Amino acid sequence: MSAELAAYRGELRAWLEAHREELAPRYALPGTLDDHVAQMQRVKAILFDAGWMQRGWPERVGGSGGPPMLRTELGANLAARDFVDSGLFSLIEVLAPTLIDFARPELAAEAVPKLLSGAELWCQGFSEPDSGSDLASLRCRAVPEGGNAATAARWIINGQKVWTSLAQFSQRCVLLTRTGPADSRHRGITAFFVDMDTPGITVRPIEMINGELEFAEVFFEDVAVPAERMLGELNGGWAVAMSILPYERSSCFWQRIAYLYRRLERLVEIAPQDDRAAEVVGNAYVQLHALRARSRATQHRLAATGAIGAETSIDKVLVAAGEQAVFDAVHRLLPGMVEIEDSAAGETWRGEYLYSRAATIYGGTAEVQRNIIARRLLDLGSDE
Ligand SMILES: Cc1cc2nc3c(=O)[nH]c(=O)nc-3n(C[C@H](O)[C@H](O)[C@H](O)COP(=O)(O)OP(=O)(O)OC[C@H]3O[C@@H](n4cnc5c(N)ncnc54)[C@H](O)[C@@H]3O)c2cc1C
Structure with missing residues (x-):
């Protein structure tokens, strides 16, 4: 660990402990998604006022500079203390770097501080009913108003x-649209940064298996978006989509891992203290430890080279397996906790198990991800 990071970590931990009461959730556990979102925005505002949210972000978007590891460290420390939901908080890492890399500088400078300070939430409009894994087949269409892409002041979507996670809470959306011919695949996609209150947008939340309305269907009917909201080049949206991977699969995962350790520690506190429990917890711990080592190496590689690629599919497989291992351990060691609503006991296992x-x-x-590992990393044949 660099001296800068070690010093930052010490300073951060001391500050968080000193402000524990102010930062702790105000709601009774387990809390609803609305509670978690409100808590996160409140915590972001406190951290922004104290200058922590700006650390690790470039000065041109209101940050105070330093390596991105500083913000990863912040997210992991918040998750480890249950101050924020790690999944929600780490979404900053998914979309803010995209704005910084692909928006006009003035737009990035105006928007990123709003996300960091808790004034706004953003969502990611990529998947469609027939385009998930095969994202390049997406069909949501954007056409230039008046027909000329070079001169159009607005695009109609x-x-x-x-x-679309958190669409109903979001002020803005990073949206992928089809701007080339229907069969142009990844060469005919363009990204826009869309205000969610633009006329013609309808958000219809979908209930998840854990009862939360975390994601939504989003409909666009003649939605007019200023041309200056285009992210990157016309028909260059694939690069925007791919730019998200390095951060999603490095700092977001690191924050998720901190949360998983915290949950495993809680399981150890309340599970029976016997050999079976030791074995089940031990197995989950080994998976988390391997995952953490892998994720650490990924972050260092990203910091050193500025780029990571197909090899992060391994991280994605490990993080999903690690998360499910932790909650499978809960299922095995706390009979009934997952099957029966546990919130009355102040526990949150059931919802977390289902979410995992x-x-x-x-x-x-x-x-x-396994296909990518097989084909691109192990050279075990092509998609054809
Ligand atoms: C909790 C949650 C939050 C999400 N949030 C967002 C969000 O904010 N924004 C957003 O845009 N999307 C979001 N998604 C959508 C997510 O990205 C897609 O669900 C995912 O990419 C899979 O796409 P799909 O659901 O269309 O499934 P499909 O792609 O239709 O896949 C169905 C099944 O087929 C398998 N399959 C597909 N292709 C292949 C293949 N070539 N080889 C082998 N197996 C294959 C898949 O593994 C899967 O088991 C979210 C999803 C979840 C569950």
């Missing part, structure tokens, strides 16, 4: 997205 089943789907399914 029609189509549908689905599984989605880990092999979101951010790229386990099957598709």
